[in-house]
Structures are given as structure tokens and as C-alpha cells.
Amino acid sequence: MTSISSASPAFTGNDPENRLFGPLPDVTGEAGYEDDHPARVGFFTDTSVCIGCKACEVACKEWNTLPMDDADGNRDAMGLSGMSxxxxxxxxxxxxxHVAFVEQSRAVDLPMPSIGLPAAPGQGTDGGGGCGGSCGSAESPSHGAADGTTVAQHDVLNAQALSSFDPQTSQSADREIRWLMSSDVCKHCTHAGCLDVCPTGALFRTEFGTVVVQDDICNGCGYCVPACPYGVIDQRKDDGRVFKCTMCYDRLTDGLQPACATACPTQSIQFGDLEELQARADARLATLQGQGVETARLYGRDTDDGVGGAGAFFLLLDEPEVYGLPPDPVVTTRDLPSMWRHAAGAAAMLVGIAVTSFLGRRR
Amino acid sequence: MTGPQHGPEVTQEQSPGLSETGVPAEAVDAPLDHRPGTSGVATPGGGWRKADGPSALKREKRKRKGGGRRGGARDGDPTVGDADFQSYYGRQIVKSAVWKTPDVPLYLFLGGAAGSASVLGAMAEFTDRPALARTAHLIAGGGAIASVGFLIHDLGRPERFLHMLRVFKPTSPLSVGSYILSPFSAFTGATAALHLLGQVPAVRGSSGWVPRLVRSVGLRRTVGVAGAAFGGPMAAYTAVLLANTATPSWHEPGDQLPFVFTGSGLAAGGGLSMVFTPVDQAGPARKAAVVGAAVELVAMHKVEHDHGIVSEPFHIGRAGTLLRLAKACTATGAVGAAVLGGRRWGAVASGVLLAAGSALTRFGVFDAGMASSKDPKYVVVPQRARMAARAEAAAAEAAAAS
Structure with a gap:
């Protein structure tokens, strides 16, 4: 094995195009591993089959002996978030x-025989599919007692609503309720901000293409914490060092799957070679879209995105920010060359001003 | 696509906090709803919206009361003000920096003051201004040593501070900074020590080779110039340190912050030098401080106004107060130094004001970034705007191609 750089592909490889940003087919090789390194592994988290059991959280805590904390990260504190x-x-x-729970509701916009509201004039005329003039009937007397819910029935185009179907849905009277559940995890980015900015080399790229902190090196400078575009890595206050998902590096080296993927009862969390997972995810997305789940989308799958594609990517049923994920994350290092150039200009300006202030009349 | 009644009702239904602001819903909805290829909460076809519990509602309202103010931003800027966005129960997306305050803001201030003072000191050595050289070198050395102390104290594992020099990584401003701060603090600290030791009676009176070496002007000048070589980078790199993060209000103005920080460093270094130097030698410090203050004010104005919603944290809350105070101190100090800097009391007063303005700027910038990381608005809204612009460009390209 040649020298393995703890820096991200940046400034170490021979490809000047994508060392800081952009697609990078062999991130492990770029980090300095020989060609016979293992294939890049990853997580595909399919949230459409997540049941929110939190087995992944528990398995992770157990395997990695993580201490208890509350929803705001306070150590050894037990507290309810009070939100979900x-x-x-x-x-x-x-x-x-972290399993996110998102409770959403929407008004049912078609006259469904089983659940009623057939007499509502707005409903009757809307059944044709188009909005037409009947949209204005939202203010009609039959909706006199209506709150915003019934008014909103008319905000959704019926034809489209008809075609949409979500597996995590239940109905109650004129409202549909659904739960979005998603098990979030470190993305093990192709261009990892935490790895780029780590000044000690504690963060490094493993032979599996994942990003891991060496806790015997980390000196707790904390730079990786604000550098992560997803807000994943954090400092353990009483310890001083930073910690994050290792994709169970210790299990991988022994040929085992990560604890969370092993524990997941619905195969919402799938572990494997990244390329295979990507193909599987594409197929799953096509299936769901074929079934009419219009809102299904892959997150972190695109190798052209701001972090060069994630090692852990997701199938989501709503916008990323609904799950607490940034909609368009970009590795901060993409803009670093420009910042360095401006800093060099600013430093030269400082010296220039200081030196020229000695010129001229002596006082 | 959307029915005529779409805007107001949906907004009222999904986000009670928004309707109370009186912002026309169409105006804030438009950029988010009519993006091609996405289907948000108010988009036809989805219709899902967050079923908020009462506590979550209260949280949103509170947030909007405090965070939705227009601040001092330009009128007509569509991205400033109450923006429509979704989040996970209003929780922050990126993590806030774990750096301690006042450690890190003070480090930013001292690093800037020491960096510019080291250059002033070295120049003063060669232009026969012994008092200015001494003052500036003591500021540079003292500031640099204190900086090292603050930085090490800020580490989660201070005993491992030498791990900073394990590797060198140009992608890490903190790594680059460690290789700037180490020689800078060593050289400026040595220069300051030579100045101080030269005054010790035992050294002055002795003719041994060590005392003679300590008194040697050549050695002091050499070490002083070596320190000054790192002075500019020292004052500038801390801006990149903050900017190279995912913290919205630090990252976006990343090309302007270096000029804020070096200008502010000149104002502080020059200002402090004025305070402790007789006025007949302090002329260059005065000039450098006034020009630096002007640079700081201009660059800071751009930071505060060029970045749409991400500029907002610089205007509101504690950061806004600190930065308004900073501007008042810096402007008054600069005018005072230019007009009254030739008199002793004028030099002292304006020098103190300039240094205070510089320190307040650092604390304000630090605070604004922390505030921007805590509100998901500053992450989601700019990223959504970026995606919309990209989709628009792609559509335009496709239209041009066909």
C-alpha cells in the first residue's frame, strides 16, 4: 500500500477536475489505496418501508456503546422532545x-363512498377532475362551519390526487393521515467536508470508501462540526472529541454487516456495495413511481450533486427538508480555492497598507 | 396548474405563523411552488402538510416573531423577510460550531491585531521609530502568545494540541493556520522578548556574549521581519477558517470576510499602537489604522447586504447590536484618529475606539454565524433558490437547444 492520505481526494490525486467537487468514480483509490482495495460500500435507506421501530438506533447504541442523551444532545439526560x-x-x-417521524395530514378531495361528504356541492362538481368554476365554491354555505381543512380540499387537483398513493397512509373521515419515517445516518460523502477540514488527520477514508474518526488522534478542535453540510458529526462535551457513524468499521473488517442494517426488520436499511445499491434503488424508485407514488425521489444518489454523491443515500417520499435534510447540500471545500485567493489578496493588502503608511512626511 | 384560490388558503392552513405577518402569500409562495420537478407541501399532487401539534405551532410563532424581522436589509429584496420553507419541527439542520466564546472571537481579534502590529513593528525598526517598534512588537508578541493560549484552551483535548502539526492539509484552514500561527507566535514572541530583555538592567550593563546578542539590533530586526512575514496571513486566514464551514452566514460571504478581517486587524493593531506610542512616532500606525478601518467598514457593508436572506443574521439579535456598536466605534475612532490623532489624548481615545470596534466586529460576525446555523430557514431557503435557478437555467438551455 502506498501512502494513504487523510486528506479527501483534494490535492492528492492526479485529476485536477474533481478533487474538491464533482463525481469521483473511485474515491477509495483517490485516497491512496492500491487498486485491489475493496469495493465502496454504503447504505441505501428506503424510507417507504420504514416502520419507525428504531431497531437501528438501538442496535447502533448497543454495538458502539454510545451513551444516552436527550433530543438536544445533553448527556445522560432523559427528556421527551414534545414534538412527536x-x-x-x-x-x-x-x-x-436517528429515526425521523413526520406526521402529515391532507384533506380527502374525492367523494369516497366509504367515508362520505357526498352531498357537498363542491365535491360533487369537482368529481369531473378539472377545477373549473367550481373551485370558487369553497366559500359556499355548506362549508360554513369549515375550518381551513375543508377549504383546503379544493387546493389539490383531483386528477393528480387520485393517482397518488402512499403506503404509509390511513384515513379518518375527510382527512388522510400519513407518517413519514426515515432512519438518518452519516452520508459518508464522496467529498466529505469533515474529512477535508480535519487538521489532525483524525478523520480518514477507509479502504471501504467510508469516513471514520480515529479517536486516539482527534484533539477536539471541533472544525468538522460546522463543516458538515448535513449536521451529522458532533462533539461529546464531557469527552471533548467528536464522534459519528463509522458504518461499523470494526464489523466490516470482520466481514459482518453494520449493526443497524442487520437489525432492520423491513430491509429499509440495506447495506452492500454502493454500485449494487444504486441499481437496486433505481429499480425501487421505478416500481414506486409505476405504482403512482409521485413524490418518491432518491436523495444523495446523484453523483453530480454537491458532495459528489453520498455513500449513504435515501429514498424519500417528500422534500428532503421535511425530514430535516438540506435540499441541496454542497461540500464547503468547493469554494475554498476562491476563499484562499481572496485571503491572499487581503493579506497582501494588509502588508501594503502597513508598509505604505511609513512613506511620506515624517511625523 | 394552480386554482385561483390556491395561495392564501393553503398558506393559512399549513403555516399559521405566516398569515399573521401579512405578507401576501402569492409573493412568498411563488418562487417555491412553481419550481419544475419538485412537489412541495403546496404543490398540486402532494397536498401533504405537517400536522403540527400545539407546541410545535407555538415554537414556529416564537421563531417568526424574533427571526422574521426585516432588519436593515434593502427594500424589495425578495429573499429577505418571511420566507416560506419547510423544516423538521423547526429544528436546525447544520450543527452550530462548538467553538467557545469568548475564546474564539478573542482569538480572531488578537490574531488580527498581532498580525498587523508585527508588520508595523518591523517597519518601525528600519525607520528609526524605536518607541513604535517596541510597542508594536509587544502587541504582536503578546497577542500571538495569547492567541495560542486561547486556541489550545478551546480544544476538546488540549493536551493533544501538537496533533495539529501531525499533517499538513491545504483543504483545512485550521491546518494551514496552525502552520501560520506556530512560526508567527514563535518569531513575534521572540522579538517581544528581545525588546523586554534589552531593558533589564543586568542585560544592559553586562558585556557577556549572551547579553550582547540580546541587545543586538540585527538579531531583533531579523526575528522581527521573520515574524512580520507571517503577519498578513495570520490576520487573513481566520476569515477562511470561519468561511470554510457549512454555517450559512459565514460561508456565503467567504470572499469578503478576509477583507473585513484584515481591515479590522489593521484598525486594531494600528489603534493599539497609537494608544501606547508617543504621537511623534505614531504617524504610520495612525494612517494604517484609519485606512484599515475604512476597509473594514466597506467590506463589512458588503457582507451585510450582498447575500439576501443569509445577510439577515448580521442585522438582527445580539449580532446586529454588536455590529451596530462595532460600526459606531470604528467610524468614530477612524475620524478621531484622522482629526485628533496628533494629540496624545485624541490618539488614546481614538485608538481605544478602533480596537473596540475591531473586537466587536469579530464578536458580531461570530454571533451572526452561530445564529444562522440555528435557524433552518438560512439553510433551506438559499438552497431552494439555488435549485430553482439551476432548473431555470437548464430549462432555458433546453429551450435554446430546441
Missing amino acids: YDNTGMLGANSWR
């Missing part, structure tokens, strides 16, 4: 898997 079934709250130093 989610009392883990966020990814952090002590939570390397």
Missing part, C-alpha cells in the same frame, strides 16, 4: 442513527 414520537431528535455524537 421522535425523542432522539437529531444525529449527534451519541446518536449515529
Whole structure:
């Protein structure tokens, strides 16, 4: 093995195009591993089959002996978040898997025989599919007692609503309720901001293409914490060092799957070679879209995105920000060359001003 | 696509906080709803919206009361003000920096002051201004040593501070900074020590080779110039340190912050030198401080106004207060130094004001970034705008191709 750089592909490889940003087919090789390195591995988290059981969280805590904390990351504190079934709250130093719970509702916009409201004039005329003039009937007397819910029935185009179907849905009277559940995790980015900015080399790229902190090197400078565009890595306050998902590096080296993927009862969390997972995800997306789940989309799958594609990517049923994910994350290092150039200009300006202030009349 | 009644009702239904602001819903909806290829909460076809519990509602309202103010931003800027966006129960997306305050803001201030003072000191050595040289070198050395102390104290594992020099990574401003700060603090600290030791009676009176070496002007000048070589980078790199993060209000103005920080560093270094130097030798410090203050004010104005919604944290809350104070101190100090800097009391007063303005700027910039990381608005809205612009460009390209 040649020298393995702890820097991201940046400034170490021979491809000047994509060392800081952009697609990078062999991130492990770019980090300095020989050609016979293992294939890049990853997680595909299919949230459409997540049941929110949190087995992944528990398995992760158990395997990695992570301490207890509350939804705001306070160590050894027990507290309810008060917002949902989610009392883990966020990814952090002590939570390397986080199951997000999103409770959503929408008005039912078609006259469904089983659930009623057939007499509502607005409903009757809307059944044709188009909005037409009947949209204005939202203010009609039959909706006199209506709150915003019934008014909103008319905000959704019926034809489209008819075609949409979500597996995590239930109905109650004129409202549909659905739960979005998603097990979030470190993305193990192709261009990892945490890895780029780590000044000690504690963060490094493993032979599996994942990003891991060496806790015997980390000196707790904390730079990786604000550098992560997803807000994954965090400092354990009483310890001083930073911690995040290792994709169970210790299990991988022994040929085992990560704890969370092993524990997942619905195969929402799938572990494997990244290329294979990507193909599987594309197929799953096509299936769902074929079934009419219009809102299904892959997140972190695109190798042209701001982090060069993620090692852990997701199938989501709504916009990323609904799950607490940034909609368009970009590795901060993409803009670093420009910042360095401006800093060099600013430093030269400082010296220039200081030196020229000695010129001229002596006083 | 959308029915005529679409805007107001949906907004009222999904986000009670928004309707109370009185912002026309179409105006804030438009950029988000009519993006091709996405289907948000208010888009036909989805219709899903967050079923908020009461506590979550209250949280949103509170947030909007505090965070939705227009601040001092330009009128007509569509991205400033109450923006429509979704989030996970209003929780922050990126993590806030774990750097301690006042450690890190003070480090930014001292690094800037020391960096510019080291250059002033070295120049003063060669232009026969012994008092200015001494003052500036003591500021540079003292500031640099204190900086090292603050930085090490800020580490989660201070005993491992030498791990900073394990590797060299140009992608890490903190790594580059470690290789700037180490020689800078060593050289400027040595220069300051030579100045101080030269005054010790035992050294002055002795003729041994060590005392003679300590008194040697050549050695002091050499070490002083070596330190000054790192002075500019020292004052500038800390801006990149903040900017190279995912913290929205630090990252976006990343090309302007270096000029804020070096200008501010000149104002602080020059200002402090004025305070402790007789006025007949302090002329260059005065000039450098005034020009630096002007640079700081201009660059900071751009930071505060060029970046749409991401500029907002610089205007509101504690950061806004600090930065308004900073501007008042810096402007008053600069005018005072230019007009009254020739008198002793004028030099002291304006020098103190300039240094205070510089310190307040650092604390304000630090605070604004922290505030921007805590509100998901500053992450989601600019990224959505970026995606919309990209989709628009792609559509335009496709239209041009066909």
C-alpha cells in the first residue's frame, strides 16, 4: 500500500477536475489505496418501508456503546422532545442513527363512498377532475362551519390526487393521515467536508470508501462540526472529541454487516456495495413511481450533486427538508480555492497598507 | 396548474405563523411552488402538510416573531423577510460550531491585531521609530502568545494540541493556520522578548556574549521581519477558517470576510499602537489604522447586504447590536484618529475606539454565524433558490437547444 492520505481526494490525486467537487468514480483509490482495495460500500435507506421501530438506533447504541442523551444532545439526560414520537431528535455524537417521524395530514378531495361528504356541492362538481368554476365554491354555505381543512380540499387537483398513493397512509373521515419515517445516518460523502477540514488527520477514508474518526488522534478542535453540510458529526462535551457513524468499521473488517442494517426488520436499511445499491434503488424508485407514488425521489444518489454523491443515500417520499435534510447540500471545500485567493489578496493588502503608511512626511 | 384560490388558503392552513405577518402569500409562495420537478407541501399532487401539534405551532410563532424581522436589509429584496420553507419541527439542520466564546472571537481579534502590529513593528525598526517598534512588537508578541493560549484552551483535548502539526492539509484552514500561527507566535514572541530583555538592567550593563546578542539590533530586526512575514496571513486566514464551514452566514460571504478581517486587524493593531506610542512616532500606525478601518467598514457593508436572506443574521439579535456598536466605534475612532490623532489624548481615545470596534466586529460576525446555523430557514431557503435557478437555467438551455 502506498501512502494513504487523510486528506479527501483534494490535492492528492492526479485529476485536477474533481478533487474538491464533482463525481469521483473511485474515491477509495483517490485516497491512496492500491487498486485491489475493496469495493465502496454504503447504505441505501428506503424510507417507504420504514416502520419507525428504531431497531437501528438501538442496535447502533448497543454495538458502539454510545451513551444516552436527550433530543438536544445533553448527556445522560432523559427528556421527551414534545414534538412527536421522535425523542432522539437529531444525529449527534451519541446518536449515529436517528429515526425521523413526520406526521402529515391532507384533506380527502374525492367523494369516497366509504367515508362520505357526498352531498357537498363542491365535491360533487369537482368529481369531473378539472377545477373549473367550481373551485370558487369553497366559500359556499355548506362549508360554513369549515375550518381551513375543508377549504383546503379544493387546493389539490383531483386528477393528480387520485393517482397518488402512499403506503404509509390511513384515513379518518375527510382527512388522510400519513407518517413519514426515515432512519438518518452519516452520508459518508464522496467529498466529505469533515474529512477535508480535519487538521489532525483524525478523520480518514477507509479502504471501504467510508469516513471514520480515529479517536486516539482527534484533539477536539471541533472544525468538522460546522463543516458538515448535513449536521451529522458532533462533539461529546464531557469527552471533548467528536464522534459519528463509522458504518461499523470494526464489523466490516470482520466481514459482518453494520449493526443497524442487520437489525432492520423491513430491509429499509440495506447495506452492500454502493454500485449494487444504486441499481437496486433505481429499480425501487421505478416500481414506486409505476405504482403512482409521485413524490418518491432518491436523495444523495446523484453523483453530480454537491458532495459528489453520498455513500449513504435515501429514498424519500417528500422534500428532503421535511425530514430535516438540506435540499441541496454542497461540500464547503468547493469554494475554498476562491476563499484562499481572496485571503491572499487581503493579506497582501494588509502588508501594503502597513508598509505604505511609513512613506511620506515624517511625523 | 394552480386554482385561483390556491395561495392564501393553503398558506393559512399549513403555516399559521405566516398569515399573521401579512405578507401576501402569492409573493412568498411563488418562487417555491412553481419550481419544475419538485412537489412541495403546496404543490398540486402532494397536498401533504405537517400536522403540527400545539407546541410545535407555538415554537414556529416564537421563531417568526424574533427571526422574521426585516432588519436593515434593502427594500424589495425578495429573499429577505418571511420566507416560506419547510423544516423538521423547526429544528436546525447544520450543527452550530462548538467553538467557545469568548475564546474564539478573542482569538480572531488578537490574531488580527498581532498580525498587523508585527508588520508595523518591523517597519518601525528600519525607520528609526524605536518607541513604535517596541510597542508594536509587544502587541504582536503578546497577542500571538495569547492567541495560542486561547486556541489550545478551546480544544476538546488540549493536551493533544501538537496533533495539529501531525499533517499538513491545504483543504483545512485550521491546518494551514496552525502552520501560520506556530512560526508567527514563535518569531513575534521572540522579538517581544528581545525588546523586554534589552531593558533589564543586568542585560544592559553586562558585556557577556549572551547579553550582547540580546541587545543586538540585527538579531531583533531579523526575528522581527521573520515574524512580520507571517503577519498578513495570520490576520487573513481566520476569515477562511470561519468561511470554510457549512454555517450559512459565514460561508456565503467567504470572499469578503478576509477583507473585513484584515481591515479590522489593521484598525486594531494600528489603534493599539497609537494608544501606547508617543504621537511623534505614531504617524504610520495612525494612517494604517484609519485606512484599515475604512476597509473594514466597506467590506463589512458588503457582507451585510450582498447575500439576501443569509445577510439577515448580521442585522438582527445580539449580532446586529454588536455590529451596530462595532460600526459606531470604528467610524468614530477612524475620524478621531484622522482629526485628533496628533494629540496624545485624541490618539488614546481614538485608538481605544478602533480596537473596540475591531473586537466587536469579530464578536458580531461570530454571533451572526452561530445564529444562522440555528435557524433552518438560512439553510433551506438559499438552497431552494439555488435549485430553482439551476432548473431555470437548464430549462432555458433546453429551450435554446430546441
